[in-house]
Amino acid sequence: MSYDLIVIGGGPGGCSTAITAARAGAHVLLLESGRYPRHRVCGEFVSAESLALLSELLSSDNHEMVNSAPRISRSRVFTDGGPLHLPIEPAAASIPRFDLDRTLWHSCLEAGVDARQGHQVRYFHGNGPFTVNANGERFAAKSLVNAAGRWSFLTSSAIRDRASEERWIGVKAHFVEKNPSPTVDLYFCEGGYCGVQPVSAPTTNGGTRTVNACAMFRADVATDLPNIFAAHPALCERAANWQIATEPVRTSPLIFHKPEPVQGTMLQVGDAATFVDPFIGDGISLALRSGALASKCLAGFLQGSRTLVESAALYEQFYTRNLAPVFRASSMLRILLRVPSIIRRPAMSLLQRTPALTRQIVRMTR
Numbered sequence: 001m002s003y004d005l006i007v008i009g010g011g012p013g014g015c016s017t018a019i020t021a022a023r024a025g026a027h028v029l030l031l032e033s034g035r036y037p038r039h040r041v042c043g044e045f046v047s048a049e050s051l052a053l054l055s056e057l058l059s060s061d062n063h064e065m066v067n068s069a070p071r072i073s074r075s076r077v078f079t080d081g082g083p084l085h086l087p088i089e090p091a092a093a094s095i096p097r098f099d100l101d102r103t104l105w106h107s108c109l110e111a112g113v114d115a116r117q118g119h120q121v122r123y124f125h126g127n128g129p130f131t132v133n134a135n136g137e138r139f140a141a142k143s144l145v146n147a148a149g150r151w152s153f154l155t156s157s158a159i160r161d162r163a164s165e166e167r168w169i170g171v172k173a174h175f176v177e178k179n180p181s182p183t184v185d186l187y188f189c190e191g192g193y194c195g196v197q198p199v200s201a202p203t204t205n206g207g208t209r210t211v212n213a214c215a216m217f218r219a220d221v222a223t224d225l226p227n228i229f230a231a232h233p234a235l236c237e238r239a240a241n242w243q244i245a246t247e248p249v250r251t252s253p254l255i256f257h258k259p260e261p262v263q264g265t266m267l268q269v270g271d272a273a274t275f276v277d278p279f280i281g282d283g284i285s286l287a288l289r290s291g292a293l294a295s296k297c298l299a300g301f302l303q304g305s306r307t308l309v310e311s312a313a314l315y316e317q318f319y320t321r322n323l324a325p326v327f328r329a330s331s332m333l334r335i336l337l338r339v340p341s342i343i344r345r346p347a348m349s350l351l352q353r354t355p356a357l358t359r360q361i362v363r364m365t366r
């Protein structure tokens, strides 16, 4: 069967692409190798910039997930000294990936997308039209979007070559905590960082809540959550009172690189285009925004007013202008947080004393 568009990967980026294109009248096939619902490694911090788009993408019976999600309006950054307090304006939402990904997937089906789980794409051929092979079946389409995330068979050889040098892993689990702070707390130490935030709504009697603990850590320092918690005194003390609520999940490699919004005439969205440092909490937002943008750029081609080459160039131009600045700002912050503590301490103290500067830096990542 032939489609207007095939999307490889059904995470936030792929679902956003598929829903936007299907609602504009395109015949869309979405192929996802995994199955929903499932837990994913993620801080589960959904920045405010994409909440309106997320609600728009979801079918109306799923809006409640966004409306009832706990709001996070403050952050506490624990580095070497006392915490640095940062306002989050407007407030972000805390949404477990178990719910977010499943709900976006259902919204694809509602939008008329031919969405197939358990379909791992093994190769593609062509540069428009394309053929794609998944589970021994062949599918054809006029256009193709890579939404397969950070690491897949579509990852370019330049990034692949760096995998052996990279030592970062991601690991997360949910825990039950008594009266957790309603903030997103980032604990930085020499091995990496761990983010903690409540993901369930507060109970009326102010009792226990589920918190998500998600770390990005150097594998040569620690690979499991108990050892990661032990690497930061304040986190170690806090985690001593937690009860585990979900099995930990892990991911690797985590490789930072320049954005690659297109590969030939294939558009790339979300982490497939590039991976933004998780502590910025913007990966989901960028995946949703780049997915919607890719489909809007392809609409001209699918309606016959533009060639595929022109659509790809348009997407690359919009992406570079509107989304790429976030990556530049987050790389600056990454450098600050990973320098030796002798340099970091005075820099963090300056940020503590000048909230206007801190707010400006955070704004640059949005």
Ligand SMILES: Cc1cc2nc3c(=O)[nH]c(=O)nc-3n(C[C@H](O)[C@H](O)[C@H](O)COP(=O)(O)OP(=O)(O)OC[C@H]3O[C@@H](n4cnc5c(N)ncnc54)[C@H](O)[C@@H]3O)c2cc1C
Residues within 6 Å of the ligand: 008, 009, 010, 011, 012, 013, 014, 031, 032, 033, 034, 041, 042, 043, 044, 045, 046, 047, 119, 120, 121, 122, 147, 148, 149, 150, 151, 152, 153, 169, 170, 171, 214, 215, 216, 251, 254, 269, 270, 271, 272, 276, 278, 279, 281, 282, 283, 284, 285, 287
């Ligand atoms: C430690 C850590 C913490 C993070 N914390 C946050 C946070 O708090 N807030 C935030 O906004 N972002 C966070 N992120 C980033 C966020 O998880 C990603 O940016 C986001 O998931 C990107 O969405 P995506 O759709 O591009 O990719 P993904 O969510 O990775 O989805 C890609 C999909 O493609 C599928 N796939 C892969 N290969 C194939 C194939 N060959 N065929 C078919 N399907 C395939 C996969 O199964 C997957 O479902 C974090 C990331 C890490 C590692």
